[in-house]
Amino acid sequence: MAESMTRGAEEDDMPAVRAVAARFGLLRGWPSTRDFLDAERAFGTLVLAPTADDQARGFGGTLRRGAITHLGDLFVLPEHQSSGVGRTLLAELLAGDGPKVTFASSDPRAMSLYIRYGLRAWCPLLYLTGPATGLPGPPVREARLEEIAELDAHAGGGARADTLAWYASTPGVTRHATGQGYAFARVSGDEVVIGPAGGATPRDCTEAVLGALAATTRASGAETTPRVARIAVPGVHPLVSPLIEAGWRIGDLDTFMADDSALSLIRLDRYVPHPDLG
Numbered sequence: 128m129a130e131s132m133t134r135g136a137e138e139d140d141m142p143a144v145r146a147v148a149a150r151f152g153l154l155r156g157w158p159s160t161r162d163f164l165d166a167e168r169a170f171g172t173l174v175l176a177p178t179a180d181d182q183a184r185g186f187g188g189t190l191r192r193g194a195i196t197h198l199g200d201l202f203v204l205p206e207h208q209s210s211g212v213g214r215t216l217l218a219e220l221l222a223g224d225g226p227k228v229t230f231a232s233s234d235p236r237a238m239s240l241y242i243r244y245g246l247r248a249w250c251p252l253l254y255l256t257g258p259a260t261g262l263p264g265p266p267v268r269e270a271r272l273e274e275i276a277e278l279d280a281h282a283g284g285g286a287r288a289d290t291l292a293w294y295a296s297t298p299g300v301t302r303h304a305t306g307q308g309y310a311f312a313r314v315s316g317d318e319v320v321i322g323p324a325g326g327a328t329p330r331d332c333t334e335a336v337l338g339a340l341a342a343t344t345r346a347s348g349a350e351t352t353p354r355v356a357r358i359a360v361p362g363v364h365p366l367v368s369p370l371i372e373a374g375w376r377i378g379d380l381d382t383f384m385a386d387d388s389a390l391s392l393i394r395l396d397r398y399v400p401h402p403d404l405g
């Protein structure tokens with residue numbers, strides 16, 4: 128049996144939480160000054176299962192989009208798994224009645240726990256990787272945060288202006304817009320991550336993603352030009368087919384899970400989540 132104690136993460140707990148996150152390779156690509164765990168603590172909920180000596184057995188975190196709770200993380204160290212720690216953390220994180228969504232890993236324990244909160248498995252979420260250059264994209268302009276916030280709320284199912292403003296001020300992040308679409312890009316080393324992105328229609332979303340990709344690689348100086356691009360795309364999104372046809376690879380895949388009320392809010396054919404922020 129797990130010691131069933133969990134608690135909200137305070138600033139002092141962050142090294143212990145990050146130690147667990149680092150064991151799972153979750154912080155790769157984030158600057159050392161800020162990462163998505165800061166966002167979960169600031170704009171959602173971050174809880175840990177502490178040990179007697181103030182380390183962590185595991186942690187979990189959520190972010191909010193309007194009424195939706197996005198479960199971003201649930202991780203328990205291998206030596207503490209299968210003893211109720213994950214279940215206890217989840218009870219803290221998903222206690223409310225509101226709509227819920229998550230990207231479940233292939234660990235059957237994760238999906239089994241989420242199903243108990245009314246979440247259902249709807250489609251794969253494909254973590255696609257490909258060359259950063261070579262795909263044609265339409266021209267884009269720099270997007271204002273207010274217009275992004277509105278399009279993002281429409282495609283992603285709820286407003287989260289604070290999280291988007293936080294992400295926009297993260298080193299390497301740029302904001303792009305087409306007519307009715309938006310896309311964030313973040314360059315770090317030789318990689319660019321696109322997302323969140325969305326649009327009024329599936330086509331708007333696709334154009335914003337391709338436009339942001341082209342603009343990011345065009346704008347970068349020779350030394351910082353990203354070589355590799357990463358995009359998390361719902362399996363039902365029209366972007367999947369052209370990217371696979373262009374030779375992109377499925378690096379990993381999760382399962383998009385949502386309860387019925389969240390599914391009715393999120394538009395999976397016109398939304399490209401950020402891998403860590405949803």
Ligand SMILES: CC(C)(COP(=O)(O)OP(=O)(O)OC[C@H]1O[C@@H](n2cnc3c(N)ncnc32)[C@H](O)[C@@H]1OP(=O)(O)O)[C@@H](O)C(=O)NCCC(=O)NCCS
Pocket residue numbers: 200201202203204207208209210211212213214215230231232233234235236237239240
């Ligand atoms: C997934 C994870 C967070 C679960 O936490 P945990 O502390 O190991 O899990 P718990 O012991 O609290 O609960 C696991 C449940 O899954 C059930 N389970 C185990 N194997 C199962 C299977 N093959 N099918 C269905 N249910 C299964 C167990 O019976 C248990 O339920 P119970 O407590 O009602 O008996 C943890 O194992 C982990 O960190 N895995 C690796 C990282 C990961 O993939 N995280 C998920 C990210 S979405």
